[in-house]
Amino acid sequence: MSAARRAAAAPPAAGISGAPALAARDVPGQALAARIVAWQRRHGRHDLPWQRTRDPYRIWLSEVMLQQTQVATVLPYYARFVARFPELHALAAAPLDEVLALWSGLGYYRRARLLHRCAQAVRDAHGGRFPHRAAQLAELPGIGRTTAAAIAVFAFGERAAILDGNVERVLTRALGFGADLALAPARRALWAQAEALLPQRGIRAYTQGLMDLGASVCLARRPRCEACPIAGACVAAAQGRAEDFPAKSRRLRRGQRTSGLLWLAQRDALWLVQRPAVGVWAGLWSLPDAESAAAWLARAQAWPGRGAALPVVEHALTHFDWRLEPLRWTLPARLPAAARRAIEADLPAGRWVARDDALALALPAPVRRLLGG
Ligand code: SF4
The missing domain is CATH 1.10.340.30 (Hypothetical protein; domain 2)
Known part of the structure; x- marks a missing residue:
């Protein structure tokens, strides 16, 4: 046949x-x-x-x-x-x-x-x-x-x-x-x-x-x-x-994390960092993060300007729920170059980006929403 x-x-x-x-x-x-x-x-x-x-x-x-x-x-x-x-x-x-x-x-x-x-x-x-x-x-x-x-x-x-x-x-x-x-x-x-x-x-x-x-x-x-x-x-x-149905014995156990996000602004610019090539939000541009907003506030109090904590953002990822605590800190419009360099030295490597240009970059969704994009 x-x-x-x-x-x-x-x-x-x-x-x-x-x-x-x-x-x-x-x-x-x-x-x-x-x-x-x-x-x-x-x-x-x-x-x-x-x-x-x-x-x-x-x-x-x-x-x-x-x-x-x-x-x-x-x-x-x-x-x-x-x-x-x-x-x-x-x-x-x-x-x-x-x-x-x-x-x-x-x-x-x-x-x-x-x-x-x-x-x-x-x-x-x-x-x-x-x-x-x-x-x-x-x-x-x-x-x-x-x-x-x-x-x-x-x-x-x-x-x-x-x-x-x-x-x-x-x-x-x-x-x-x-x-x-x-x-x-x-x-x-x-x-x-x-x-x-x-x-x-x-x-x-x-x-x-x-x-x-x-x-x-x-x-x-x-x-x-x-x-x-x-x-x-x-x-x-x-x-x-x-x-x-379907029967699955191993359910994903979700973890919990907290991070503080620093929205550091001067005039119409903000400080952005590019995240590492592996891990969460790999390769995207984002606000610098630390363990909490309080950690940023402790550092920012040595800087000129003023700031305030913004409402917490709850963000769900595949493996964990992420509590994001934003702190917005605004530096004075006029700032001596030496003072500005000292602040930059206190931050993770990054660059100043005008807000409109930032919104054209690859940003994680919660950061984009936070910046009003
Ligand atoms: S396939 Fe799903 S929707 Fe359809 S009868 Fe079965 S359980 Fe109900």
Whole structure:
């Protein structure tokens, strides 16, 4: 039998991994996928700017921006990026500082640095054209397995599985997949199930449908099962325990930190420092920090001028909650050069930047808000 004939004769529920799909309450995988495809075509999202193209560059850009970030937040950033870097070569040739400045406020800045590196890798190692297969895409900087699959699906129509947090939730609930996803064998098994469920036809609508379900129907808390196209097949819904899925024993334990931010102003300028290339807000421009506002105040009292503590900013990062205590200190407009040099020597290395110019730099979102940008 030829390979093509063998493929045609394969059982319809078998996915590309060869693993049989778990039946969701006696509904075979292909029927489940067909419901998702039909629902997506009728009720899913169709008007997002990156859905109107098959250009892998634009799809890649949107997928990286959408990692851990909601669509509404991404929309203006996507529009600005596409306007400034309409194609891959423009992004690859841009200075990293400019990419970071455009990314400023979108968070998870490592993505921006990897985006830039990836553009250069595609230009240098692939002649400026993205590879077509998910497996090759996943070798590029900043492109994980799900992002690679999403690009391969939407740009090239490959049958490839995605498994981000939203899709993980939909699939574990639908299948009643209760294994602990903190463990690698369970994750591998769920990937195999995700592959086994892939439809023979309609891969784009299916993939978008899973994303849409996870974002708007199968919510982490209080899923809207009454609006779900696979409710009749869903194991977790039938058992009335949707919120027990996905099972993960190792929950992230969030830490707490406090820092004091010094907003040192003179005339219309302020003192900015560039953060180290690794760590939180890596490479961004920011206000100098110390352990607390009180620590800055103790130092500032030896300087001319006056200052006051500003309202505390609570900022949530992936691994910890950060309490930011800003202190604004204004130096006199006229200051002898020697006094100014003495103050600068007391500060972390940085430079004076006019406020309007500061707002054009890559600033962390809370610092930008603090400065009124
Ligand atoms: S029926 Fe409810 S729990 Fe099951 S997949 Fe749909 S929204 Fe999620």
